[in-house]
Structures are given as C-alpha cells and as structure tokens.
C-alpha cells in the first residue's frame with residue numbers, strides 16, 4: 001500500500017486545492033501545507049504519522065479528529081504542545097514529533 | 109440577572125440559543141468548534157470553496173439555515189459566544205472553561221448541555237496502529253479539510269454513519285475498498301421497518317445511499333483483525349455472513365458502531381443515569397423536555413441519540429423548559445407540537461438502534477492479546493486478570509487495570525471494557541456500573557490553571 005510508504009504522506013487531498021501554501025517545519029524538515037489546514041492535515045499530507053505511541057511500539061496519527069481522544073498531541077520547538085486535529089496551521093510553525101530538550105517530564 | 113449557559117453549538121445548542129434570545133434573554137454559548145455547527149453540520153475553515161450541497165448533501169438547506177441563525181445571533185450581539193472553548197469542570201454555578209485566552213470561569217444559574225455524541229467504538233485486534241480512525245474522523249477529514257485519511261480505505265462497524273461516510277467518500281473520489289457492517293440483515297430488516305414507520309422518507313433516503321455502495325457493502329460480517337506493517341494497516345481480516353474468511357487490502361480503517369452520548373458534563377452537573385438496553389449504554393435521566401434537575405437541561409445526542417433533526421427539536425424543548433422554570437411565558441402550542449415530533453424521532457431512533465446493534469458477541473470473544481485501551485495499550489487479558497482483585501465493578505476495575513483512565517478518559521474503551529468484564533463475570537454490562545466522570549474533562553496544564561483570569565461579573 002502506498003499509504004504505508006514511510007516516504008509519503010498518509011492523507012490524500014481530494015478537494016479545496018486552490019488555497020495558498022503555508023511553510024512550516026516538522027522535525028527540522030521544511031515542508032508546506034495549505035491555508036486552512038489543521039496541523040494534523042498538514043503534517044499527514046507529507047508524513048505517514050505524527051509521533052510514536054507512549055505505551056507501545058506503534059505510531060500515532062490521530063483517531064477521532066474532534067478533540068475527544070487526545071491521540072494527536074505534538075510539540076513545538078518553542079511554545080506549548082498542540083492538539084493537531086484542532087489547531088490551525090500557521091506560517092512558520094516549528095513542530096516536533098518528540099518533546100524538545102528541557103520539556104518537563106519529557107518521556108525520552 | 110439571569111445567566112443561562114449553553115454548552116455546545118451544534119443543532120441543539122443553536123436552537124436553544126435562538127429560543128432563549130426570542131424570549132429576551134442573552135445566553136452565553138461555549139463551543140469547542142471554531143465555527144458553530146457541531147459535528148454533522150460542521151463548517152470548513154473560512155476560505156474553503158465547496159458549496160453546502162457538496163458538504164451536506166440532502167441536508168444542505170438545514171445546515172445553511174442553522175449556520176445563518178447562529179451567525180445572526182452573534183452578529184446582532186444577542187448572545188455571548190465563546191468559540192474554541194472547552195468546559196473543564198462545573199462547580200457551584202461556575203463553569204471553568206479553557207479557551208484561547210486560557211482558563212476562566214463563567215457564571216451560570218441555568219445550564220443547557222448540548223454536547224452531542226462521539227463514535228461508539230469496539231476494539232478490533234490490531235486497531236492500535238496509526239491509520240485506524242473513527243468513522244466520524246473520516247467524515248470530519250473530508251468535510252472540514254477536503255482530505256481522505258488514506259489512499260485505500262475500509263469502513264467498518266455499523267449504523268447510519270457507516271453508509272453515509274462511505275457514500276460521501278466515494279462521491280469525493282476516494283478509493284473505498286469495502287464497507288463492512290456487523291449488523292445482520294435480519295436485524296436491519298426488523299429495525300428498518302420501525303424506522304420506515306416513523307420516518308418513511310428519511311429511511312428511503314438511507315436505502316438509496318446504501319444502494320450506491322453496491323458490492324462494496326457487506327452485512328452481517330465479523331471483524332477478525334487489522335493486519336499492519338511498521339507504519340499502518342495493510343489489510344483487514346473478516347468473516348462474511350456465511351462464516352468464510354476474507355481479507356481486504358487497505359491502508360486505512362475507519363471504525364464506529366453508531367454513537368455514544370457525550371455525557372461527561374451532564375454527570376459533573378449532577379444528572380442521574382440509567383442503563384438503556386436500547387442503546388447498550390448509560391444515558392442521563394430527563395423528563396420529555398430534557399429537564400434533568402433544578403436548572404439543568406439536556407438536549408441533542410448527549411441526552412438521547414435522536415440525530416440532528418431530533419437535536420434541533422430537543423434544543424427548543426430544553427430552552428422552553430428553562431424559560432418556563434424562569435417564569436417566562438412560553439409558547440405551549442409550539443412546545444406540544446415539538447413534543448409530538450420528538451416522540452416520532454425517538455421511535456425512529458429506536459428502530460436505528462435495533463437495526464444496527466452493538467456487536468456484543470464480537471467484543472465478548474475478543475482474544476486476550478487485543479488492545480482494549482488504545483490510549484495506553486492495555487489488553488483484554490490485563491482487564492480480565494484485574495477482575496480477580498477488583499470484582500465486577502467498572503470503577504474499581506478501572507483503578508486496577510487502568511482501562512478507562514487514559515487520556516481519552518474512557519470515551520473509546522468504556523463500552524468494550526464493560527462488555528468484556530460482564531462476559532468474564534457472567535453478568536450483564538449494566539451490572540458493571542458506570543464510570544464516573546472526572547474533571548478536568550480536557551487536558552489542561554497546571555500553568556494555565558494557575559494563571560486563570562476569572563471574570564465573575
């Protein structure tokens with residue numbers, strides 16, 4: 001399955017393609033999303049998942065997309081954690097799949 | 109000064125606000141969405157181009173009317189509106205809310221809770237991998253973002269949403285490999301007859317949607333496992349109605365078994381609950397108008413799973429009950445009329461529940477190594493093992509096994525957890541008790557709580 005290719009994104013854009021590009025960073029890599037994307041959409045348009053699971057070997061890519069499951073939290077280089085499914089993408093965001101150094105209680 | 113607080117701006121919350129404003133009140137409306145509409149009438153962000161007909165299909169006019177009503181209330185400053193805001197807890201006439209400005213308190217003396225529903229999930233072995241979503245997620249992704257959550261999707265579970273999301277994805281050009289319904293044909297026929305008696309046109313519309321799925325759609329299946337490689341699903345294994353094992357390749361699976369009422373705030377507000385055999389879940393107890401206690405009213409799917417039309421009616425009923433309790437004259441003719449319509453919605457909803465039942469046999473038979481709690485990777489065997497010490501009670505079993513204690517706060521594991529416990533205890537899920545809600549209802553940092561800026565005017 002192509003969607004499982006670690007080099008490509010998971011989500012597939014089907015509509016609303018005429019939006020402006022927004023540049024952001026994910027794990028240090030410069031990528032772009034579209035204006036109006038949530039952080040989750042923008043990251044998963046380029047990457048297969050969001051982060052590692054804390055309690056198992058799997059990866060995480062969100063589950064409910066309505067702010068109810070808390071599966072989709074990501075970190076930022078600076079600033080608070082974001083719930084990817086309900087946070088709009090902003091130009092210049094520097095997102096991380098792992099906590100930055102010095103994050104209190106960082107898991108690893 | 110009267111403070112009425114409405115939580116939720118879906119169909120129920122919007123109609124409740126409209127009704128209160130028409131009587132001269134200025135309610136406060138708190139909603140987690142950035143634009144009002146709720147889930148089923150969810151609006152894409154500003155600047156998206158698809159017309160309502162594409163987004164909401166046959167329900168486009170209803171969606172547009174609701175959005176217009178609410179936008180009018182906001183524009184004319186008839187309500188105090190707090191979007192992107194979650195209620196974390198309720199205490200002594202104060203709602204602690206988390207919004208863009210941090211944590212604040214909003215005072216209320218009357219509370220209308222219209223928090224809707226989430227998908228009801230049953231675990232399928234392997235569902236913990238990235239690329240397994242709820243059915244609602246697949247719909248939100250398409251409606252609010254214009255994306256499919258994968259390149260080849262399997263939708264599985266049961267309920268009206270299963271057929272609806274599949275048809276919407278196919279229309280949008282997504283590749284749907286299979287639509288697997290665990291509801292057997294005989295249940296669908298039996299429930300479908302009740303649905304048709306209560307709401308013939310709506311039932312017919314559902315059948316037409318179903319017909320569009322063609323051979324993608326299979327009824328009476330049993331889901332066996334989701335196979336995956338390192339990064340996500342690559343197939344789902346299932347048995348068809350005749351027991352033959354099938355394998356469908358896919359890179360994404362969306363699961364859901366109709367709905368689960370979102371009742372955390374009703375619980376914190378002191379509503380009483382009763383087990384509903386119809387819905388195989390705990391639901392708050394209310395009178396016919398949604399009154400659940402002194403100054404407490406529930407409306408929409410968070411009170412009773414009657415769908416979007418039922419939610420609009422429920423919003424008006426609850427608001428009029430609130431107005432009556434406040435001593436305002438209310439339109440008793442309209443109230444009687446809405447009560448009649450609500451009963452019809454209820455009859456239809458009971459048909460839906462019969463047609464698309466919770467797959468209790470499948471859940472009871474889950475293999476020991478199946479992950480029950482997706483948040484923390486806790487397996488069925490860990491819950492089964494905890495029962496020796498906890499006994500057959502949901503809250504004690506939660507403390508010992510942690511099933512229900514993860515970051516979703518039991519929203520996606522409670523139904524399966526009590527089913528697995530009940531099977532092990534030789535009892536009915538209702539006898540396992542109900543997981544009590546715990547504030548805060550959403551994650552919040554201690555820093556935000558410490559920096560709260562209370563506005564208790």
Ligand code: FES
Nearest residue numbers: 063065067070085
């Ligand atoms: S995906 Fe569930 S909270 Fe974001």
